[in-house]
Amino acid sequence: MRDFVITADSNCDLLEEYVKEKQIGIIPHYYDLDGVTYGDEVNLTPKEFYDRMRQGKMPTTMASNPAVIxxxxxxxxxxxxxxxxxxxxxxxSGGCSNIVTGATEILEEYPGAKITVFDTLNASLGEGMAVMKAVALKEEGKTMDEAAAWLEEHKMDFCVLFTVDDLGHLHRGGRISKATAIVGSMINIKP
Known part of the structure; x- marks a missing residue:
């Protein structure tokens, strides 16, 4: 039986110290802001990122780069x-699809190797909680298949709640219609 490593997308929002300590491989997701691509070596602090959004700058996101995967x-x-x-x-995001495609392609070159991609159906720390549970299961001596099966069985137990401050960002990002943004803003509803 082969040993395994846990990898995740950078959107899992885990502390860098934890990622290093647990030796989690991170595949960056990227975003563009003012013509600069961020997400791997170059990044903004959360404060810098949100300050720019408050100034009307709108980031566009990109799925994981196939070469990096x-x-x-x-x-x-x-x-x-x-x-x-x-x-x-x-x-x-299309990132999960890119990961699956990348895994399928590279496994052709590594007979006997296995890559399991677990779709959290979650974002941010919801993904991060799944990573932390996978790490705990591995540390308990579970196999990769056992850890993946546990995650799949409990997928809907991971829950993260969040809200947005400005519906305009969701509209500009294509997540809601203009009418929804206007009505929601008028009656102060924030999803």
Whole structure:
């Protein structure tokens, strides 16, 4: 039985110290703001990011880069490790689909290796909680298949609630219609 590593998308919002301590592989998601691409080596602090949004700047998001997915997976497969990837929701981004495609393609080059992609159907720390549980299961001695099965069985138990301060951001990002943004703002409803 092969040992495995846990990887996740950068949107899992786990503390960098935890990620390093638990040796979690992170695949960055990217965003563009004012013509600059952020998300891997170059990043903004949360304060800088939200200050720019308050100034009317609108980021556009991008799914994971296939070349980065490939190199990340190769790094671990070359060490003889299988991979349990905990993914940002497929309902919110094309990133999960990119991960599945990347895993399928690279496995053709690594007979006997295994990559399991778990779609959290969640975002932010909801994804992060799934990563933390996978780490705990691994530390308990569970196999990758056992950890993935537990996550799948309990997928709907991970819940994160959030709200937005300005419906205009959701409208500009294509998440809600203009009418919904106007009516919601008039009656002060924030999803």
């Amino acid at each position: 490939r190199s990340t997976f190769q790094h671990y497969l070359n060490q003889g490790l299988d991979i349990l990837h905990i993914s940002f929701s497929s309902a919110l």
